Amino acid sequence: MKSYSVRRSAKKWILAGDSNTSYFHKCANGRRRKMQITILEIDGQEIVDNKLLKDHIIENYKLLFGSAKLADMHLDADLWPIDHRIQQVDNDFLIRPFSLGELDVTIKEMINNTGPGPIGFSVEFFKAFWPLIRGDVKEMLDILHAGHLELWRLNYGVIILMLKVKPATTIKQFRPICLLNVIYKIITKTLTLRLTEVIDKVISLFQTAFIPGTNILEGIVILQEVMHDLRSSN
Amino acid sequence: MSWNFLEEVLERKGFSNTWVQWINKSVRGGRVCIFINGERGEFYKSYKGLRQGDPLSPLFFNLVADALSAMLSRACEAGIIQGLVPHLVEGGLSHLQYVDDTVILLQYSPKNLRNVRLVLSCYEAMSGMKISFEKSEIFTIGLPQEDQKLAAACLGYKIGVFPIKQLGMPMSSLKISKAQVSYVSEKTEKRLGTWQC
Numbered sequence: 001m002k003s004y005s006v007r008r009s010a011k012k013w014i015l016a017g018d019s020n021t022s023y024f025h026k027c028a029n030g031r032r033r034k035m036q037i038t039i040l041e042i043d044g045q046e047i048v049d050n051k052l053l054k055d056h057i058i059e060n061y062k063l064l065f066g067s068a069k070l071a072d073m074h075l076d077a078d079l080w081p082i083d084h085r086i087q088q089v090d091n092d093f094l095i096r097p098f099s100l101g102e103l104d105v106t107i108k109e110m111i112n113n114t115g116p117g118p119i120g121f122s123v124e125f126f127k128a129f130w131p132l133i134r135g136d137v138k139e140m141l142d143i144l145h146a147g148h149l150e151l152w153r154l155n156y157g158v159i160i161l162m163l164k165v166k167p168a169t170t171i172k173q174f175r176p177i178c179l180l181n182v183i184y185k186i187i188t189k190t191l192t193l194r195l196t197e198v199i200d201k202v203i204s205l206f207q208t209a210f211i212p213g214t215n216i217l218e219g220i221v222i223l224q225e226v227m228h229d230l231r232s233s234n
Numbered sequence: 235m236s237w238n239f240l241e242e243v244l245e246r247k248g249f250s251n252t253w254v255q256w257i258n259k260s261v262r263g264g265r266v267c268i269f270i271n272g273e274r275g276e277f278y279k280s281y282k283g284l285r286q287g288d289p290l291s292p293l294f295f296n297l298v299a300d301a302l303s304a305m306l307s308r309a310c311e312a313g314i315i316q317g318l319v320p321h322l323v324e325g326g327l328s329h330l331q332y333v334d335d336t337v338i339l340l341q342y343s344p345k346n347l348r349n350v351r352l353v354l355s356c357y358e359a360m361s362g363m364k365i366s367f368e369k370s371e372i373f374t375i376g377l378p379q380e381d382q383k384l385a386a387a388c389l390g391y392k393i394g395v396f397p398i399k400q401l402g403m404p405m406s407s408l409k410i411s412k413a414q415v416s417y418v419s420e421k422t423e424k425r426l427g428t429w430q431c
Contacts, residue, residue, distance in 0.1 A: 036271050036272075037270060037271055050271065053270070053271075054270050054271075054273075054275070057268060057270055058268055058270075058275050061266075061268055062278065064283060065266065065280035065281060065282060065283045066280075066281055066282070067281045067282065070236055070238070070239070070359065070360065070362055071359035071360065073356060073359055073360050074242060074360070075242055075243070075246050075301060075360065076246075076308075077246065078246075079246050079301070079304050079305070079308070080246055080247060080248075080304055084247075084304075085246075085247055085248030086247055086248040086249050086250075087248070091248070091249065091250040091253065094249070094250070094253050095250060095252045095253050095256075118267075118274075144256065144259075147252075147255070149259070151259040151260060151263070152259070152263040152264070152265075155259075155260065155263060155264045155265070156264060156265040156266065156267075156277060157264070157265075157266050157285060157287060158266070158267055158268075158269050158274060159266050159267065159268045159269065159285075160269045161268075161269075161270065175286065176268075176286065177286050177287050178266060178285035178286055178287035178288065179287060180285065180287050180288060184260075185288070185289055187260070188260050188288055188289050188290045189289040191256060191257070191260070191290060192289040192290050192293060195290070195293050196293065199293055199296065199297075202247055202248075202297075202300070203296055203297070203300050204300055204303040204304065204307070206303050206327075206329055206330050206331055207296060207299060207300065207303060207331040207332070208330075208331070208332055209292070209296065209331075209332050209333040210292045210293060210295075210296055210333075211296065216332065216401060219330045219331075219332050219337070219400070219401070220400055220401055220403050220405065222327070222330060223330060223337060223398075223400060223405055224405050225322075226318055226319055226327060226339060227375065227405065227406070227407045228407075229319050229322065230318065230319070230375045230376070230407060231375065231376075231407050231408070
């Protein structure tokens with residue numbers, strides 16, 4: 001277990017020596033300072049007032065996650081041919097009952113040292129007490145399977161703002177990361193792992209992100225090849 | 235991103251009702267608050283968009299982006315647009331996608347450009363997502379300057395200059411010079427520099 005100040009400073013790569021505490025404290029304070037939003041450009045004007053900044057940021061994200069006004073236009077019912085759709089056997093796989101073994105895999109896949117959600121229990125907590133609580137977690141998933149789980153009661157998170165560029169001057173230059181409750185993420189991670197098993201069958205070959213069996217470099221290589229071909233044929 | 239659109243994509247993709255219901259439970263009905271300068275604001279409900287931090291979000295993005303892929307492929311099959319290198323890829327290669335980064339490859343013709351613009355605006359209207367004009371560029375290979383200008387004006391994008399920076403890699407229709415590629419090794423070295431233990 002890492003000491004409090006090491007965690008707070010999030011320096012994973014320095015070994016915690018006895019005398020290092022003040023160093024880690026300084027790192028943590030510096031980080032907090034860096035995360036502080038003190039000035040933003042709003043409609044061409046620089047705003048420094050804390051209250052105005054907050055109102056602007058909250059308004060911005062309320063708009064971003066607010067109601068969607070959409071044209072009355074829909075995808076063709078057979079946009080995807082039958083062989084590009086999820087087959088019965090895959091659907092059966094996706095909605096089969098949950099098992100303890102499956103949840104053991106989920107918890108192993110959860111990444112340590114990530115921000116806990118608003119409830120405050122970290123991934124490490126769930127891992128440490130996993131043998132004690134896995135039965136309860138499975139019970140929750142059984143309830144989901146039966147269609148009665150009130151997932152909304154766990155489905156809430158805190159949005160933190162990470163800088164996309166330094167220094168950020170407008171709200172668009174922040175990346176909103178949502179810290180969700182770990183117990184909620186265990187549920188959606190379990191669903192994610194199931195979906196990952198079948199998704200490559202229904203995603204076109206032109207996409208190369210998050211799909212097992214594809215590589216980030218494929219798109220680059222294809223593009224380079226196309227340009228090479230065009231150059232030599234022109 | 236519109237949740238209704240995501241649901242529509244899941245249905246068209248043939249996912250079962252049960253699965254769509256599970257997904258709806260996770261996507262809809264979430265609440266968020268914003269943490270600014272050490273303080274949490276009030277929780278409020280969201281009505282669209284995916285949350286960066288939910289393990290399911292990247293895969294949903296793939297599925298929704300696949301709708302654009304399918305629309306472009308269908309347009310290509312119908313002969314409404316012409317992709318590139320038809321002698322290498324059957325029917326022509328019309329697009330490549332990496333998450334929210336899309337490269338559209340087109341044979342130059344005013345008709346092709348207009349039709350692609352139509353496909354893109356239909357996708358925007360349905361999905362509730364917007365193409366970022368500031369981040370979009372148009373690249374042409376072996377095209378006279380006035381046609382290049384026409385193409386850029388038709389889509390409203392800037393004219394890009396080779397090499398293209400695709401996923402951090404420089405790419406060009408011409409030979410890439412040592413100077414143009416040097417930042418890749420500089421960046422890599424900088425990253426490796428902190429790997430001390």
